[in-house]
Amino acid sequence: MDCIEVYDLVKTFKEKGKEIVAVDSISFKVKKGEMFGLLGPNGAGKSTTINILTGLLEKDSGTVKILGFEPEKNWEFVKNNSNVATAYSWLSDVLTVRQNLRVYAKIYGVKNTEKRINELLEMFELGKVADRKVIRLSSGENTRAVLCKGLINNPKVLFLDECTVGLDPDIADKTRNIIKNYQKENDAAILFTSHYMYEVEQLCDRIAFMSNGKIISIDTSSNLKKLIKKHTVEIAVKKDIKPLMELLKTEGVEIIFAKDNSIVFEVTTEHDKMYKVISKIFHKGFMLSNLHVKGPTLDDVFIKIARQK
């Protein structure tokens, strides 16, 4: 079952008389139990897309269906079964974390309110600051408080817009685990945006790369990485690197960086070129003190797409 369906979605803004296309006829689907990542540079249209899906922004054209229904036509069902968390919008800062969660629990008609709130506070390690006003929280605590709100109604569809911004590595890792576990236990569909590529790679089943309001590519992270047809190789030799540099030049590889006894170069993944080059280095008898081969990452894909702008 498709929990999120988007067909030919278009959104434009007018700024100083000029029309800016923020979302340009995009289509995608997110299945039940799937975590779907939206990636792209700033201004690619990720947040605009999420804002339309959550009903905060009116689309120009296209169709949006959440859990099989168009939100405008089935408001109660769609809204009560979905939720959103973003690092860029706080809960009411005059209220304490617990007061905010009580309000949202009542808005979503959550039963056993206090039990659910305590579960979430414990899950996100916010017990100690539960009765502190939101304005006095650190940015990491704020982000986690918003995530508590995002899960308060056990949503079947969850929108997470850069929801781990400001978290320290330990809490960010725990938060990712909570999100992943929530998805598995509830078979929830999650639409996820983030600038942290490793996070998207770790969490998302499929990824859509956006640029200039368009979806450039939708695929799994391993397939997306195949767009980058090169490996980065770092080699350190025990003696002078000049002969090695000469060899690499004759092999036609692109040297990125060379200093002291180390050299970093890029080599195409096509036609087993990397294996041929490395085997030649060994064959010529170079004594290596270090060899590190790095495959393409989502960062490389991101940079490639961002620079195509």
Added chain:
Amino acid sequence: MKLHRINALLLKYYYITINRVDRLFDIVYWPIIDLFIWGFTAFYIQELSDVNVLSMLLGGAILWVFVWRASQDIAVFILEDFWSRNLYHLFSSPVRLSEHLTSIIMIGLFRALATFVLMWIVAIAFYSFNILTISPLIIAFAVFLLTLFGWAVGLFVAAFIFRYGQRIQVLAWSVTFLLQPFVCIFYPLSVLPEWAARIAVVLPPTHVFEALRAAIYNQAINYAGLWYALIAELILFVIMAFFLQAAFQRSRKTGLLAKGD
């Protein structure tokens, strides 16, 4: 509209009221200061002219609270959500604009009633003035009309906030004060210059305060003026509700609701 969501929002605005000193000042500090200023002014005028102005000034000050609170609370509680960038969460939830406004109007009414009770007690304690001795029926009708007018003004300001964002937040505090000189709270319509009287006579609260003064001095009440006030306010309220709805829809189109600033 769902009652549980209105209750949830009422709980939120109750928390804001008890957590924020400014919001407590709205219902306690400023009205009481107003009451003391007008009470002592009335004492001074009575010393000079032997005219009983105490009931007129204090009655006006106490009843004006309903316009003041009803209008300002709508605008300020909406601004609270802008200030804390909380509109995003509020309107991505099942909350509808009608529920949001109903809860704000209700909390505004509770706050106005709390202020009224406080001012009523203080006026009795310090000036031996009991507003309820005037004419309970007229007072009740005046409270209804003034509150309705305050809501209409509040919806008007709220529409501008949703249309232009926080940059026009000054309207939340200034609009009621802009109207104050023209609605004849503390003086009769007859003292206004012609140009001001032309404005005053169109404004519904003018007729309410004229009726209040007539009741205080046992003169004939102009019921036609009160009927005009009722009909004009009902029409104004409906127009402002549509105006706000249109501004809210526009904020969904322009992205102001999502950005919240």
